[in-house]
Amino acid sequence: MLDQTFAVIVMNVRSIPDRFWMSLVTIIGIGVVVAVLLAFLAMGNGFRATLQGSGSDDMAIVMRSGAQSELNSVLMAEQVNLIATAPGIASDQSGPVISAELYLIVDAVKRSTQTQANLPFRGLSIKGVEMRDNISISEGRMFEPGKNEIVVGRAVLSEYEGFELGKKISLGKAAWEVVGIFDAPGSVFASEIWTDGLTLQSQFNRNNSYQIIRAKLANAGDVKPIEEFIENDKRLNLEVGTEKDYFSSQTKGTGDLIFKIGIPLSIIMAFGAIAGSLNTMYNSVAQRTTEVATLRAIGFSSMPVFIGTLVESLVLSLIGGVVGSIAAYLFFDGLTAATLGASFTQIVFDFQINSATMVNGIVVALIIGFVGGVFPAARASRLPVVAAFSAAQ
Amino acid sequence: MSADVLFELKNVDKKFVRGKETITIFEDLNMTLDRGDFIAIMGPSGSGKTTLLNMLGGVDRPSAGKVTFAGEAISSLSESDLAKWRADHVGFIFQFYNLMPMLSAGHNVELPLLLKKMSKAERHKHVAAALKLVHLDERASHKPKELSGGQQQRVAIARAIVTDPDLLLCDEPTGDLDRATATKILEMLQMLNQEFNKTIIMVTHDPEAAKFAKRQLHLDKGQFVDKEI
Structure with missing residues (x-):
């Protein structure tokens, strides 16, 4: 049986x-489905990785109770001072390691579309900057407290106009000088502008208010002591969680939306590819009716004929899957895009296609090939043997 | 049944249903064929020649009656048993050769051997012997499209005899060939009949081709009208 099957596979x-x-059209059809699917997966993966890469387990985020994101939250200076006394927060020589941060939205012009987009503008202390790992000034220097100076994330520089080093840009009612560019690889902070928190409060008339407190935890992941502290003080209508959990929750809306659009679209396209595959394979069977019937007349059983036809379809789909995966990798991997995050601000992220994603694409291609091949294979295996005698060449 | 009888058709009916119409090809057909015979079946189009060949070759079944081969009722075998029976006992030679265009002559001849428990080396030995018998041992690596019609039919003959079957069924084997080439093919079939005792049943329209057979049977409207000419 193996020899028979192998012979039929080779022939097919x-x-x-x-x-x-016709085979080329099938391959291209399947390749396009795989490429589109991988593009969406790469987008979703890149978006999630960027937001998840922004969060750390040893950092707590304190926000107003019920606030879904930084933008909805508001804290007063008195609350910041109270949180600074909470247990479970790490300390250094200068006291508890916390950073009260202001978080605003400003307009900026996108290079790609020349349209206005929301850009996050964060006010924080130098200590707040130092509390973040993986942040480094790559050009220029850090802002100085009390001055209208900003440092901008690398992604902001590439995506928006007017943020080149040394330039002055008008944000709100004041002009700000770009004194530094910072790198924050794989993090949402790369899409932000930073300045001194107190200066930002003053320039945007925010008095003594903040949006969030970041606090370094004494024990990584353990927010329980702060939680209990908040519960026991009626003045603190606040919530606490790890930074990692916060950014994970932020991925849900947009990340899910990417998958919810991408996967149905890919499924619809896959039906088209299956139709193409069925057409090719039925044509293949029709073209080889005499050959198949001759094999059956010689004594080949129907199973090798079935398997041989199915393998032919799988080979076409495998080629389509590989071509689609490679095309998706070449065109989309590392491609930078920006989309709205949960705070209605633009998040810049890179498409990510890795080997596992590519394998997924090839598996989808093989499923298309299987469905597109199984019915023609069944027809081939049931072809009447007498067809061998009615051949005309 | 005599010891020499290879085939026996007993009260065979063959009917096709097309829509509401039933077309009768054979009704109560009876015949016997001896081992080592070379029979040419002739008759006008639609007389049932190919249908008879299909039933003898186990690729079609009678609607009623019995077809026995060496005492075994092949008309009642299952599809898979029938496929095995064909692989063991029958070699087919078709009008248009029915070679696999993507395979070499050698690989085409090897196909029936894939159904046997045989090592690759043994298969190659059998293929070489079959191709030598049809004088094409030099063309084993050629694809069908690189061979003439006569050469392709010789490859088909080699494929039919490579498993050493008892029976060769030929459907218009020279129908697509010129006279000179057809004569060579018919001489080859005659040689296989006389020297290797192969039983050959050949369907043909061509009276010249029929002369190479030991016996000629004429079919008309599903009945043998004149069994011996």
Whole structure:
């Protein structure tokens, strides 16, 4: 049986060039489905990785109770001072390691579309900057407290106009000088502008208010002592969680939306590819009716004929899957895009296609090939043997 | 049944249903064929020649009656048993050769051997012997399209005899060939009948081709009208 099957597979695969154009259309159809699917997966993965890469387990985020994101939250200076006394927060020589941060939205012009987009503008202390790992000034220097100076994330520089080092840009009612560019690889902070918190409060008339407190935890992941502290003080209508959990929750809306659009779209396209595959394979079976019937007349059983036809379809879909995966990798991997985050601000992220994503694409291609091949294979295996005697060449 | 009888058709009916119409090809057909015979079946189009060949070759079944081969009722075998029976006992030679275009002559001849428990080396030995018998041992690596019609039919003959079957069923084996080439093919079939005792049943329209057979049977409207000419 193995020899028979192998012989039929060899015959079928070798006959693919006889149906070159039709096979090519099938391969391209499947390749496009895989490429589109991988593009969406890469987008979703990149978005999630960026937000999840922004969060740390040893950092707590304190916000107003019920606030879904930084933008909805507001804290007063008195509350910041109270949180600074909470247990479970790490300390250094200068006291508890916390950073009260102001978080605003400003307009900026996107290079790609020349349209206005929301850009996050964060006010924080130098200590707040130092509390973040993986942040480094790559050009210029850090802002100085009390001055209208900003440092901008690398992604802001590439995506928006007017943020080149040394330039002055008008944000709100004041002009700000870009004194530094910072790198924050794989993090949402790369899409932000930073300045001194107190200066930002003053320039945007925010009095003594903040949006969040970041606090370094004494024990990584353990926010319980702060939580209990907040519960026991009626003045603190606040919530606490780890920074990692906060950013994970932020991915849900947009990240899910990407998958919810991408996967149905890919499924619809996959039906088209299956139709193409069915057409090619039915054509292949029709073209080889005499060959199949001759094999059956010689004594081949129906199973090798079935398997041989199915393998032919799988080979075409495998080629389509590989071509689609490679195309998606070449066109989309590392591509930078920006989309709205949960705070209605632009988040810049890179598409990510890794080997596992590519394998997923090839598996989808093989599923298309299987569905597109199984019915023609069944027809081939049931072809009447007498067809061998009615051949005309 | 005599010891020499290879085939026996007993009260065979063959009917096709097309829509509401039933077309009768054979009704109560009876015949016997001896081992080592070379029979040419002739008759006008639609007389049932190919249908008879299909039933003898186990690729079609009678609607009623019995077809026995060496005492075994092949008309009642299951599809898979029938496929095995064909692989063991029958070699087919078709009008248009029915070679696999993507395979070499050698690989085409090897196909029936894939159904046997045989090592690759043994298969190659059998293929070489079959191709030598049809004088094409030099063309084993050629694809069908690189061979003439006569050469392709010789490859088909080699494929039919490579498993050493008892029976060769030929459907218009020279129908697509010129006279000179057809004569060579018919001489080859005659040689296989006389020297290797192969039983050959050949369907043909061509009276010249029929002369190479030991016996000629004429079919008309599903009945043998004149069994011996």
